[in-house]
Each structure stands twice: as C-alpha cells, then as structure tokens.
Amino acid sequence: MNGQPISGASAGAGGARRGRGTGKGLPALVLGALLVLVTACGGSGPGSGGKGGDGKKDGGAVENAASQAVVTITPEDGADAVATSGALKVTAVKGKLTTVTVTDTKGKQVEGRAAAGGTSWEPVRHLASGTKYKVHAVAKDAEGRESAKDTTFTTLVPKNTFIGHYTPEDGSTVGVGMPVSINFTRGITNPEAVEAAIKVTAEPSVPIEGHWFGNDRLDFRPEKYWAAGTKVTVRLDLDGVEGRPGVYGKQAKTVKFTIGRSQVSTVDASEKTMKVVRDGKLIKTIPITAGAPSTTTYNGQMVISEKYKVTRMNGATVGFGGEYDIKDVPHAMRLSTSGTFVHGNYWASSGTFGSANVSHGCVGLRDVRGAWDGGTPAAWFYDNSLIGDVVIVKNSKDKTIKPDNGLNGWNMPWSEWVA
16 A cells, blocks of 8 residues: 555645655644534534533533532441331431332331421331441432432341240131230330231231230230131231330231131139020020139130130149049040130039039030040030130129230220220
C-alpha cells in the first residue's frame, strides 16, 4: 500500500493532501475528530447540558439532581443483639416512604404499618430472636425522585426462654367442649404481649377470646360450645416475645384440630343416671353412682381431658390419705385436675348403679377389673367418648367446679371471661 491514499481522506478535506501514512495531514484529522467528541460529550453546544444558544441553563441538570428524600433506618446497618420489640423503625424526611420490606434469611416478610403521610414505618408485632433481617426502604420526594436504603441487623439471642405446653394436640379430633389451653413454663408478667402473639381462628368463623388463669395459663374458647365439624387453627408466634423481663419465648408453631360430632352427657346425681345426647338426640341412658354424702361430686360443666383404659387410683394423690388405693381401674376419663373422673367400677355390686351414691366424688359406671369386657356400660361410654366431650353434673349437694380446675372454663360467664 506504499504511496496509496488513506481511505476516506481527500485532498480538499481540511487542507489534507495525499501522502504517506506518516504525513502531517493525519494528526490534524484526528485532532479535529477529538474536538467534535469533546463538544458532543459536554461542550457548550445545543443540548449539551450547559448553556444553550440563549445563554440559559436547560433541564438536564434538574433531571439528574438527587432526590431530596432522606431515608433513615434504625437500628444502624450491621447492628447486633437488637431488641425484638421497639427497636426497628424506618423514617423519611423531605419525602414519603413508598416501599419498606423487612425479611429474614428464609425470605419470611415482616408485616408492618406505615404512619399517615408515609413518614414512618414500624412492624406490627415483635421480631424473632437470634435472627438476621434485611431492610429495604424507598422514599419519593415532591418531584417524584426516589431515594433507597438497604441495611441488615441481627436480633438478640436470649439467655432465658419460655414455651407454652398446649392442648389439644395437632391433628386431633376432639369434642365440642375442648378449649385451647396453654400452660407456660415461666410465669408471665407481660400478658398483653404474649396473648397478642397467639391467634386462634375457626372455620366457620366464630368470636374466640382468651382468658388468663393466674400468670402461667391462658385458655381460649368461643361463647358457646364449638359447632360440630369446626376447623380450629392455633398460631403460636412466641419466638422473640418478652414474656417477663429478660425472658423470651422461643416457639413458632401452628396447631390445627377438628371438632367432631357433638356429644354432651348429663349426670343427675339425684336420679343416679347419665343421659348421653349426641347431635341433639338422646342415644343412651346409663345407671351411675356419684359421690357419697360425705364426698359429693362437683356440679357443673366438665370436659374430658384424658382417657385411660386401665389406671390406678390412690386416694393419697388427691387428698384422701389412705382411704383407698384401687388397682386396675377400667375405662377412666379425667374431668378435673383435682381428681374427678368418670370411670368403670368393678368393686361395687351391680345393684349399686342407679340406686346409691357411694363414690369418693367420681362418677362410676358398672365394669369389670382390667377392662377386658367391651360390653359393659363403662366400656361403651369410653369407646363412644372423645377428649373434649362435655359431662355435666347436676343435682349434687356440692358446689360448682371452679373454671380452672381442669378444662372447665365453661363454668365462667362469658361477660367475666372476656372482662
């Protein structure tokens, strides 16, 4: 190519002339091209973002200005041992929050609530303990320009914890009288926070309220017995709840159970009978023996809380000293914490049932030792009863059982229950 012209160069272009590649015309051409580039990338020509032909500044600088909105997130980025309640807050100055997302490492999002006007955001409930959270927040100023901020923090790991032992069991089918009962392993001094972290819902829906018995037990129930077939869901969101100073819940669990058919049995201590009503219809009348005149049976609505095909009953465990110690008691179902049962009785004569009250406070039905005979009245009642079924005792010369003696909150008026 020696002696040939550079493609694209002409003799009349900018004074360039034919010559070799090392001639003086090439640098002049390159310099001219550079000047064009400088002008196009920020010179003072039209549309350059500087001054136009009329000497006025155009809109480019305004369009590229930073948002005036300032997002602040507390706690600060990278913070550790953060409190599970009251520590997280997102605010915006000179703008309004448009997006706030808080998620843990598993992608679970924290529900929050923005203040009127979008100037701040806070979670609606406590955070989990020992958990790393990521915060993403966006605010928009009056011109519509957005400002974003991202931080992470980790909540505290508690030294002292509590859990709630609950009944009924997950997946169980229970009777219409079954409350949700939760016994905490530590006494609770912040009951509002703990109760707010437990949600009980039913399908079909019905109002459900909680009631505290002391500082370590919380029961939930509707105003009346559950409807047969109801599906109940219990959500325990206790992880991170400060139940008492320095003591945090560590439980996050969902429990579901189903209400079976309706069965309510009424014991008439005076008549010495028990009438079993299922789904509104009387299906069986059973002769019984209730408490003797010196050891009467409690009146009131009682809920079956435990079932034992065979058990031992020792009077010493319920305050009767050595008055009795009976082995191989058949078909026993607990009605109270203090020791009231409906159970099979093999030591009384068959003529006792329906004619005399001779027990130490329990409701006895004819049976055989060891529960081997499935044809006895006690065996029938045991086989046809669910935990959560209701047994009502009336016309006994005793007081009404206390609501916290067993799962027997139905003996408390609804107005008192919700107070």
